[in-house]
Amino acid sequence: MPTRFYNTLHHRLEDFIPLHPGPDAANPILGSQIGIYSCGPTVYDYAHIGNFRAFLFSDVLRRYLELRGAQVTHVMNMTDVGHMTDDQLADGAGRDKLEVAVEKMKENKKDGKALIENPNDPFAVADFFARAFLQDARLLGLGVVADYDLATTHESKERIIPRPTRHIPEFIEMIQTLMARGHAYKGDDGVVYYDIHSFPAYGKLSGNSLEQLSHGAGGRTNEQAAKKHPADFFLWKPDAHHIMRWPSPWGEGYPGWHIECSVMSIRALGQSFDLHTGGEDNIHPHHECEIAQSEGATGKPFVKYWMHTRHLMVNGEKMSKSRGNFFTIRDLTTMGFDPVVIRWGLISTRYREPMNFTVQSLHEAAAAITTLRDLADKLITAVAAVDEAAGDGDFAVPDGLSEAVHDPVLEPADQRMLAEFNLAMDDDLNVSGALAALFTWANPLHKHKKLAYPQARSALQSLKKVDHVLGVVFVDLQALPQDKQRHVEDLMQKRDAARQHKDFAASDMIRRQLLSLGVEVKDTPAGTTWRPRLAPEKLSQ
RNA sequence: GGCCGGAUGCCCGAGUGGACUAAGGGAGCGGAUUGCAAAUCCGCGAUUCGUGGGUUCGAAUCCCACUCCGGCCUCCA
Numbered sequence: 001m002p003t004r005f006y007n008t009l010h011h012r013l014e015d016f017i018p019l020h021p022g023p024d025a026a027n028p029i030l031g032s033q034i035g036i037y038s039c040g041p042t043v044y045d046y047a048h049i050g051n052f053r054a055f056l057f058s059d060v061l062r063r064y065l066e067l068r069g070a071q072v073t074h075v076m077n078m079t080d081v082g083h084m085t086d087d088q089l090a091d092g093a094g095r096d097k098l099e100v101a102v103e104k105m106k107e108n109k110k111d112g113k114a115l116i117e118n119p120n121d122p123f124a125v126a127d128f129f130a131r132a133f134l135q136d137a138r139l140l141g142l143g144v145v146a147d148y149d150l151a152t153t154h155e156s157k158e159r160i161i162p163r164p165t166r167h168i169p170e171f172i173e174m175i176q177t178l179m180a181r182g183h184a185y186k187g188d189d190g191v192v193y194y195d196i197h198s199f200p201a202y203g204k205l206s207g208n209s210l211e212q213l214s215h216g217a218g219g220r221t222n223e224q225a226a227k228k229h230p231a232d233f234f235l236w237k238p239d240a241h242h243i244m245r246w247p248s249p250w251g252e253g254y255p256g257w258h259i260e261c262s263v264m265s266i267r268a269l270g271q272s273f274d275l276h277t278g279g280e281d282n283i284h285p286h287h288e289c290e291i292a293q294s295e296g297a298t299g300k301p302f303v304k305y306w307m308h309t310r311h312l313m314v315n316g317e318k319m320s321k322s323r324g325n326f327f328t329i330r331d332l333t334t335m336g337f338d339p340v341v342i343r344w345g346l347i348s349t350r351y352r353e354p355m356n357f358t359v360q361s362l363h364e365a366a367a368a369i370t371t372l373r374d375l376a377d378k379l380i381t382a383v384a385a386v387d388e389a390a391g392d393g394d395f396a397v398p399d400g401l402s403e404a405v406h407d408p409v410l411e412p413a414d415q416r417m418l419a420e421f422n423l424a425m426d427d428d429l430n431v432s433g434a435l436a437a438l439f440t441w442a443n444p445l446h447k448h449k450k451l452a453y454p455q456a457r458s459a460l461q462s463l464k465k466v467d468h469v470l471g472v473v474f475v476d477l478q479a480l481p482q483d484k485q486r487h488v489e490d491l492m493q494k495r496d497a498a499r500q501h502k503d504f505a506a507s508d509m510i511r512r513q514l515l516s517l518g519v520e521v522k523d524t525p526a527g528t529t530w531r532p533r534l535a536p537e538k539l540s541q
Numbered sequence: 542g543g544c545c546g547g548a549u550g551c552c553c554g555a556g557u558g559g560a561c562u563a564a565g566g567g568a569g570c571g572g573a574u575u576g577c578a579a580a581u582c583c584g585c586g587a588u589u590c591g592u593g594g595g596u597u598c599g600a601a602u603c604c605c606a607c608u609c610c611g612g613c614c615u616c617c618a
Contacts, residue, residue, distance in 0.1 A: 011545085039618070047618085054618035097616080207544055208614065233615070257615085279618030280545095286615090310546080311612065318611075348566085349554075354547065354611060361553065364567040371566090374580070424555085432555050436565035446581065504576055511578075522579055 003029060003068070003426040006352055008283060008306040009205055013428060018070065019274050019304060030069035035273035036062055037265040037303075038144070039282050040076040040161070043129035044101040046328040049346060049357060050312040050319050051279075052140060056343060057309045057351040057429075058277040059142050063469045064425050074144045074160070075268045077261060078133065080126035081164045081254060082244055098122045099243045101129070122243050123165070130163070136329040139339035139478075140346075141471040159268045164260035167267070168246045171255045174263050174297050175235045183296035184235055187226030192236040192250055196229055199292040205306060206284035233289055235259055258289035262302075266294060276303040280310055310354045312346075319357075332362070333478070336518050336536030340472040341366045347470070350430055366535035368435075372473050375442055376463055382456035411455055414462035417441035421466050438466055480519075480532055488519050492530055495521070499528075 002015040022031025038058035041047045047055075055076070062074045082098030105119030105128075116128045137145040144160060151157045158166060175192055178184040183198045196202045196210065203209050210231065238251030245252050265273065271294075278287060287306060294302040311318070314325040332342050344365040349355040410418070417437055424433030445451070445459060467473040480488065491510050498506040511521050520533045 041618080051618045057618090206613075209543095231615075277618095280612065281617050284613065284615075286617095289615090309618065311618075313611075316610085320617095352546085353554090356553085358553085360567085364553065367568095368566055370580090430555075432553090432565075436555060439565055449581090499576085502576075508577065520579070523575080523577090524580090 035269035039278035
């Protein structure tokens, strides 16, 4: 059964065969080199869970290909050039989003909530939200950010998470190439436009024809004398007053919305690469324009497989700022959800299904993860005892993301689970199906009070493999703050004392108190332990 | 208007012609265990897959119509 992905370019499921496959034709992913470019965040504000659904999808894709033995180069841009907010005009006559962000920052400063020193500086504002994004992404375990953190030089970091403001001269270079090759022209208004008539495949990705686009039944393409076709999009706009501007052969101004991804992806991955991901809203126009630019400039096929995530809904409604029904990562962690819970909540539905996000779904995620983590603890304990006796302690430490996945001989049940997990993932990343395989496998393991060593070791290894993709079991949870931790330990002592005196009323009261602090208490014959909960106490309805 | 998805138990969500008496998770209920909990274990729950027709020996799965929900059609992940 080959690995199949839905390729937006051809509107169908296709066998995934890397451009640089491994030596085994029957399993071309093993030993292959794969390049993935993911459209990342814009840094004018905190990213919300809808954004992160898309980023996490690309992370699951990347991790799954790694599990299957590919060497993946994953690149994700962080857009720090402001784009327009006004959707009536395609040519940048609206307000710049960074300008809006700057205004907000200034408001905050007036209110005494200064987040940065100089809110007038759009670069500083972008930096601020870029840092916030990286923090959130680390919490959620994005592999691309782990790569970024591991990279030691500015240049290598810039390949992994490039920022457009650092590559403007390269944009200009590509625009010049496009002009030289007859794909771009300078209009009477001085703006440089892409000539979509010069690129017959324009519209292929979204299933639009030029005919439909020119009619603009949605009413949003703008007729403009300077453009040859209403759907021609701008590559460079001279504007001496724009909030962010750079010198160019066409005057001081700023680049178009799409050029950054063409330039930066080619820069990091070459003129042709395997996979390009993004949210469904990117299909048109962003990715359409990227293809036109990239292939127009290089004359080579740009991306082999395009994959797009469906949008996230919240409580059955489209997420939007006006409704106020969106969450940021920090909103949810403040509520008391551990990041692994958020990760699970956002990856456990297949990327191509529309997904409805609810707080309830996070509680469910917490329960599911707890089951797996308990199993992992049990396996580690069973394995550690023997390994320690044998002087072999290599199982205490979880595998790092980039560490190769070993292949010892696994028990048949474990092999079966991995095969079923892979089968589901091979079917266009069917995570729900893969999780079903995992839980079906995990169930009988709970029954054994004590597992025999070889079984435990094999099971542990298998769980680590799937967790390379899931990233929720062998990762550290958020630690309690020091003062809270002391408070908890204090309460635990009091409770122990109460229990020794058989004062169960007091003991139960303290347990409730601990619960509201986000701590779960467990009484066992061996003693009483506590641990932080993955989710806050459920509010009674 | 054009294009594209979706509707499965209380909730989330697999399954896309016969092994479906419909996976898995969550919540619930009864029992074991526990001072009480938690965890774990045992047991219970869709004769049915939005509605109506059709094709077929056989349909959640294919076809047609309808209803509802959502997305894109130059802000957006």
